Amino acid sequence: MKKFEDILVQCIEDIKAGRSSIEDCLNRYPSLRERLEPLLRIALAIRETPDVKPSPAFKIRARVQLMDQIHERQTVTKWPWSRYNTQTKPIPQRRRFKMVKIIVAIVLTLSVMAGGTIYAAQDSLPGDFLYAVKLGTEQVGMMLPGDDAARGERALGFAERRVEEMVALAEMGRMDDLDLAVDKYDYALNMALTRIEEAGDRGLATGNITMLVAEATIKHLSVLDEVYDLVPEEAKPAIARATEKALAGYDRAVQILEQLGIEVPPLPEGIGGV
Numbered sequence: 597m598k599k600f601e602d603i604l605v606q607c608i609e610d611i612k613a614g615r616s617s618i619e620d621c622l623n624r625y626p627s628l629r630e631r632l633e634p635l636l637r638i639a640l641a642i643r644e645t646p647d648v649k650p651s652p653a654f655k656i657r658a659r660v661q662l663m664d665q666i667h668e669r670q671t672v673t674k675w676p677w678s679r680y681n682t683q684t685k686p687i688p689q690r691r692r693f694k695m696v697k698i699i700v701a702i703v704l705t706l707s708v709m710a711g712g713t714i715y716a717a718q719d720s721l722p723g724d725f726l727y728a729v730k731l732g733t734e735q736v737g738m739m740l741p742g743d744d745a746a747r748g749e750r751a752l753g754f755a756e757r758r759v760e761e762m763v764a765l766a767e768m769g770r771m772d773d774l775d776l777a778v779d780k781y782d783y784a785l786n787m788a789l790t791r792i793e794e795a796g797d798r799g800l801a802t803g804n805i806t807m808l809v810a811e812a813t814i815k816h817l818s819v820l821d822e823v824y825d826l827v828p829e830e831a832k833p834a835i836a837r838a839t840e841k842a843l844a845g846y847d848r849a850v851q852i853l854e855q856l857g858i859e860v861p862p863l864p865e866g867i868g869g870v
Contacts, residue, residue: 608636622636752785754780758778
């Protein structure tokens with residue numbers, strides 16, 4: 597069977613040449629669907645984007661940041677997630693470097709294809725042309741090496757971004773795009789908690805990351821309460837739904853903490869009551 601990276605490159609070439617669609621490629625390799633889809637979505641979004649031309653300074657800054665990440669991963673001998681006190685053995689050095697090499701190659705390839713589109717997409721908001729690229733790069737990030745607790749923290753970071761996006765949309769008066777931000781917030785928060793639960797099932801220590809989720813959702817609820825008071829009536833249902841998702845995430849984190857025998861941070865009085 598072809599190597600994954602060869603299949604990925606072939607599918608991207610077929611899509612850009614109009615010989616196949618994303619679904620055609622996914623149906624061709626059903627066992628690889630979960631890994632292929634986010635990368636192919638990025639390829640399609642890149643093909644459809646306008647001619648984005650970042651400044652030379654922006655390109656240099658992005659290149660330096662990328663090289664710093666590569667250097668950091670190559671010199672680390674222990675996982676940066678060691679604060680979770682996991683007892684599992686790390687991925688063998690050779691395999692880990694190979695995985696990093698593949699991911700970096702994908703990012704570099706797509707960056708060249710996009711002329712900086714991936715980097716430019718990081719400031720996009722729901723409803724923006726480049727938002728699909730932003731979400732796609734996050735999905736690629738979830739494929740980077742690390743255990744489930746590490747991936748749970750990455751997903752929590754994405755949930756934080758979604759709250760920031762809701763605030764930005766509200767401030768800009770883009771109420772029609774709030775529902776998409778809420779949906780993506782719910783997805784990221786559930787992803788974080790699911791990864792934590794899977795880590796717990798494997799015997800990994802999850803107390804620290806679960807506490808982070810509980811504290812983060814409390815902060816989200818506080819922010820969402822403020823946004824609810826600011827947006828017009830037609831946008832309040834979307835913010836109320838985001839509040840419900842945050843409360844559900846908090847409750848789920850509390851259940852995990854209680855099972856671990858860890859004291860749960862209480863919700864401040866009046867928070868999340870929209």
